[in-house]
Amino acid sequence: MLFRVEPTSGTPITRQLSEQIRARCAGGQLRPGDRLPSVRAMAADLAVNQNTVLRVYERLTAEGLLERRHGDGTYVAGRLPAGGMRSQKEYLKQELRRLVEQGQMLGMSLEDMQQAMADLYEPEES
Amino acid sequence: MRNPALAVASTIPQRLFSGLRPALGPLAFLMMGVNPLLNSQSHGQHFNYGAISGFALFAGVVAFHAKQVVLDTKGRLLPGAPRIPLAVAGIMLLIYLAAMPLLVHAVGPAPLLPLTAVIWLVTASALHFVVRSSWLSAVLPLLFFFTALKGDSALQMRVTAAVETPPIAWSLIAFSSAWMMYAGRLLSRMTEESPGYQPIGLRQARWNRSLGSTGEVNQVWRDPTRARWLAFAAPAEHRLQRATHRGASDNLWTRCRRWRSVNQRPYAIAVMVLLISAPNLWMTRNSPRLPGGLPQLSLMPLLTLFALIGAFTGLIYAQQWQIRSTDILKPGRREDFFREMGLCVAIDMARNVLGAAVLLAVLTALVAPASLPPLCSRHMLLAVIMASGGMVFSLGSVVWFLRLRLPVVVGMCTPIAQLPLFMMSATTASLPTALLVAAGFAVIGLGLTYDAYRRWLVTDLG
Amino acid sequence: MTDDVIVAAGVEKRFGRTEVLRGVDLTVPRGSVVGLLGTNGAGKTTLIKCMVGLLRVAGGQCRILGDDAWSLSPETKARIGYVPQVISFFPWMRVRDLVRYTASFYPNWNEELCGRLIRDWEIPADQRAGTLSVGQTQKVAIVLAVAHEPDVLILDEPAAALDPLARRQFLQLIIDIAGPGQRTILFSTHLTADLERVADRVAVLKSGQVTWSGLLEDLKEQTHLNLEESFLEMHHA
Numbered sequence: 001m002l003f004r005v006e007p008t009s010g011t012p013i014t015r016q017l018s019e020q021i022r023a024r025c026a027g028g029q030l031r032p033g034d035r036l037p038s039v040r041a042m043a044a045d046l047a048v049n050q051n052t053v054l055r056v057y058e059r060l061t062a063e064g065l066l067e068r069r070h071g072d073g074t075y076v077a078g079r080l081p082a083g084g085m086r087s088q089k090e091y092l093k094q095e096l097r098r099l100v101e102q103g104q105m106l107g108m109s110l111e112d113m114q115q116a117m118a119d120l121y122e123p124e125e126s
Numbered sequence: 127m128r129n130p131a132l133a134v135a136s137t138i139p140q141r142l143f144s145g146l147r148p149a150l151g152p153l154a155f156l157m158m159g160v161n162p163l164l165n166s167q168s169h170g171q172h173f174n175y176g177a178i179s180g181f182a183l184f185a186g187v188v189a190f191h192a193k194q195v196v197l198d199t200k201g202r203l204l205p206g207a208p209r210i211p212l213a214v215a216g217i218m219l220l221i222y223l224a225a226m227p228l229l230v231h232a233v234g235p236a237p238l239l240p241l242t243a244v245i246w247l248v249t250a251s252a253l254h255f256v257v258r259s260s261w262l263s264a265v266l267p268l269l270f271f272f273t274a275l276k277g278d279s280a281l282q283m284r285v286t287a288a289v290e291t292p293p294i295a296w297s298l299i300a301f302s303s304a305w306m307m308y309a310g311r312l313l314s315r316m317t318e319e320s321p322g323y324q325p326i327g328l329r330q331a332r333w334n335r336s337l338g339s340t341g342e343v344n345q346v347w348r349d350p351t352r353a354r355w356l357a358f359a360a361p362a363e364h365r366l367q368r369a370t371h372r373g374a375s376d377n378l379w380t381r382c383r384r385w386r387s388v389n390q391r392p393y394a395i396a397v398m399v400l401l402i403s404a405p406n407l408w409m410t411r412n413s414p415r416l417p418g419g420l421p422q423l424s425l426m427p428l429l430t431l432f433a434l435i436g437a438f439t440g441l442i443y444a445q446q447w448q449i450r451s452t453d454i455l456k457p458g459r460r461e462d463f464f465r466e467m468g469l470c471v472a473i474d475m476a477r478n479v480l481g482a483a484v485l486l487a488v489l490t491a492l493v494a495p496a497s498l499p500p501l502c503s504r505h506m507l508l509a510v511i512m513a514s515g516g517m518v519f520s521l522g523s524v525v526w527f528l529r530l531r532l533p534v535v536v537g538m539c540t541p542i543a544q545l546p547l548f549m550m551s552a553t554t555a556s557l558p559t560a561l562l563v564a565a566g567f568a569v570i571g572l573g574l575t576y577d578a579y580r581r582w583l584v585t586d587l588g
Numbered sequence: 589m590t591d592d593v594i595v596a597a598g599v600e601k602r603f604g605r606t607e608v609l610r611g612v613d614l615t616v617p618r619g620s621v622v623g624l625l626g627t628n629g630a631g632k633t634t635l636i637k638c639m640v641g642l643l644r645v646a647g648g649q650c651r652i653l654g655d656d657a658w659s660l661s662p663e664t665k666a667r668i669g670y671v672p673q674v675i676s677f678f679p680w681m682r683v684r685d686l687v688r689y690t691a692s693f694y695p696n697w698n699e700e701l702c703g704r705l706i707r708d709w710e711i712p713a714d715q716r717a718g719t720l721s722v723g724q725t726q727k728v729a730i731v732l733a734v735a736h737e738p739d740v741l742i743l744d745e746p747a748a749a750l751d752p753l754a755r756r757q758f759l760q761l762i763i764d765i766a767g768p769g770q771r772t773i774l775f776s777t778h779l780t781a782d783l784e785r786v787a788d789r790v791a792v793l794k795s796g797q798v799t800w801s802g803l804l805e806d807l808k809e810q811t812h813l814n815l816e817e818s819f820l821e822m823h824h825a
Contacts, residue, residue: 047756
C-alpha cells in the first residue's frame with residue numbers, strides 16, 4: 001500500500017494523507033479491520049514528521065473512519081461512516097477536473113486521457 | 127600603471143596592512159619602536175640586537191601574510207586578483223632584508239655584514255617557523271644567541287669574530303638564503319589540504335593522547351600500572367579521584383585538566399617569545415652596568431618574557447573564545463564555566479611563564495653562569511612582583527582591545543602590557559612601591575577584563 | 589504553561605544602536621517541530637542565541653524547559669542540544685577526540701547512537717576537525733548535539749551545507765528523534781522544502797518580530813499556497 005505526499009504543495013500534508021486514506025477506504029482498497037502502518041513507519045516511509053501522521057490518524061479516528069486500539073495499532077473501523085463515500089467521490093471529481101484542465105492545456109484529447117488512465121489502471125488490476 | 131610589476135608593487139602597502147591582521151605586525155613595529163626607546167642610554171650593538179628580534183617578528187608577519195595569500199582561495203577566484211600573489215610577499219621580504227640592516231647600521235654603529243648575516247639567519251628561521259610551525263627551526267638562532275651570551279669569554283669572542291669574518295658571514299648569508307628558499311618552496315606548495323595549513327602555531331598543538339579526555343582518563347584508571355604512575359605524576363588529582371569515588375568529570379581539577387587538554391600547546395608561544403627575548407638577553411648581558419646604574423634593567427628580558435607570555439596566553443584564550451564559548455551550553459552552571467575558564471587561564475599563564483623562565487634560566491646557567499647571580503637577588507623578587515602585575519594588566523588589555531576587533535589596536539596591547547615594566551625599570555623603587563605599582567596595574571587589568579566581559583564577551587558569546 | 593518548552597515573551601535585543609529583536613513573542617509547545625523562517629538578517633540567529641542563553645536579552649524574557657535562558661541549570665543544559673550556525677572546533681582535534689571531549693560532559697550520552705550516526709554519515713573519525721569540509725563539520729556538530737538524546741534540540745541552519753543525501757538522512761534523523769510528540773525541535777532555515785516535510789509548526793520572523801506563527805497546515809489551509817509562496821507573499825505585503 002503506497003501513500004504519497006507532496007510536501008511542497010499548497011495542500012497541507014495532513015490533508016493530502018487523510019484524503020488518500022479516505023479515498024482508499026472508499027474505494028475498497030482498505031477494508032474494515034485492515035491494519036494501517038504504525039505512525040513511525042508511515043512517517044519514515046513518507047519522510048514526514050511523526051506528529052503529522054499522528055494528527056491524521058487522530059483526526060480520522062475522531063471521524064470514525066479509523067480505530068486506534070491501544071498498544072496494538074491503527075485499524076480501519078468496522079463500519080465506515082455514512083456519507084463518506086459520497087464526499088470522497090466529490091473530492092475525486094474535483095481532482096479529475098483539475099487533471100482534465102491540465103490535459104487540455106497540454107492539448108490532450110479525451111481519447112488520450114482515457115488511454116493514459118487505462119494504462120494506469122492495468123497494473124492495479126492484476 | 128600598465129606595468130605589471132608596478133601594479134604588483136602598488137599593492138604592497140595594502141597587502142602589508144592586510145597581513146598585519148594577526149597582530150604580529152603591529153607588534154613587530156612597536157617592538158622596533160620600543161627597543162630604541164628602551165635603550166636610548168645604552169648605545170651601539172645593544173639597540174641593534176634588540177632590533178633584530180623585532181625584525182624576526184616582522185619576517186614572521188611577512189611569512190604569515192604569504193601563507194594567507196597562498197591559502198586564500200578567494201584571491202584566486204576573484205577577477206583581478208594578483209596572478210602571482212606570492213610575488214608580493216617575496217618583494218616585501220626582499221625590501222625588508224635589504225632595508226633593515228641598512229637602517230640599523232644607520233642608527234647604530236654596528237658593522238653591516240655581520241648584522242646582515244644575523245638578520246638573514248633570524249629571518250629564515252622565523253619564516254620556517256611560521257610556514258611549518260616547526261620549533262626546531264628556532265634552535266639555530268637561539269644557539270647562536272646563547273653562545274654569544276657567554277659574556278667576555280673566549281667563546282663569545284670567537285663567535286663574534288667568526289660572524290665578523292667575511293667568508294663566514296657570507297656563508298651564513300648563503301645558508302640563510304637557501305633556508306629561506308626552502309621555506310618559500312614549502313609555502314608555495316601549500317594547499318588547503320595540507321595538514322599544516324593552519325595559519326600559525328596551531329599545528330604545534332597536539333592532543334594529549336594519554337590524558338586526552340575524561341574517557342581516556344577513566345581508561346588509564348583501569349590500568350593499575352599507569353594509575354600508579356599517574357598517582358605519582360599528579361598526586362592532587364589522584365587524591366581527589368580516590369576521595370570522591372566519582373567520575374573524572376566531577377571535580378574542578380579534572381575539568382581544568384580537560385580544558386588544558388583541548389588547549390593549544392605552549393611550544394609555539396614559548397619558541398616565539400624566546401626568539402624575541404634572546405637577543406634582549408644577550409644585549410643585557412653585554413652591558414651589566416648601564417649608564418643609569420639601574421640594576422633592574424638587567425632583568426628586563428626576563429620581565430618582558432613574563433609579561434609577553436602572559437599576554438600571548440590571554441590572547442590565545444580570547445581568540446579561541448568563539449570555540450570555547452559554546453561549551454557554556456554543556457551541563458554546568460554559568461559561574462562554573464567562568465570559574466573554570468579563569469582558573470585555566472591562570473594555570474596556563476603560570477605554567478607558561480614559569481616554564482619559559484626555567485628554560486631560560488637553565489639555558490643561561492649552562493651557557494653563561496655568570497649572569498645568574500642578579501637573578502637570585504632582591505631584584506628577582508621585584509621582577510616577579512612587577513611581572514605579575516604586568517601580566518594581569520596585559521591579560522586585561524588584550525581581552526579589552528580584542529573587542530575592538532582592530533588588529534592594530536590589538537597589537538598595541540603587548541607594549542602596553544610592558545608599560546609597568548618600563549616604568550619599573552625607570553625608577554629605583556623600593557619593595558613597597560613595587561608592590562603598590564604592581565597592585566595598581568593588576569587592579570586596572572582586572573577592571574579591563576571585567577569591562578571586556580561586560581561589554582564584549584557577554585554580548586558575543588557563541 | 590508547563591507544556592510550552594520554549595517561551596519567548598517580548599524579547600528585545602540590540603547590538604549597539606541596531607535593534608535586532610523588537611519584542612519577539614513565540615511559544616514552542618512540547619513535542620512540536622518548529623521551523624523558524626526569516627530573511628537574511630531578520631534576527632533568526634540572534635533569537636536562537638537568546639533562547640539558549642548565549643546572548644542576554646535586553647528586554648522581555650526567554651524561558652526554556654522552565655528555566656530562565658540566561659541561568660540554565662546543569663540539569664536543563666543536559667536536556668538541550670544545540671547546533672550553532674557557525675560551527676567552530678579546535679582544528680587540531682580529531683573527530684573521535686571531539687566526541688570523547690563532548691561526551692565527557694553529558695551523563696546521558698548515547699554512545700551507540702553516536703557511533704551509528706558517525707558510521708551512517710561516513711564521518712571520518714580519525715580526521716582532524718580543521719581538515720573537515722563544511723558539510724562534514726556540520727554533520728559532526730549535529731551528531732554531537734543529538735548524541736545525548738536531548739529533549740529540546742535547537743538547530744541554527746542545520747542543513748545548509750549538507751549534500752542532498754546527507755540532508756535526507758538528516759531529515760530522517762530529525763523525524764526519528766522527534767518521535768510522535770516526544771522531543772521538541774526548533775530549527776531555523778531558509779530551505780522551505782525541508783521545513784515542509786519535517787516541521788509541523790512555523791514561525792516567521794520579520795524585522796525583529798514574529799509576524800506569523802502556528803501550525804503549518806493552518807497556514808496552508810488559509811492561503812492554499814506552499815510555504816515558499818506564502819513566505820514570499822508575507823514579505824511583499
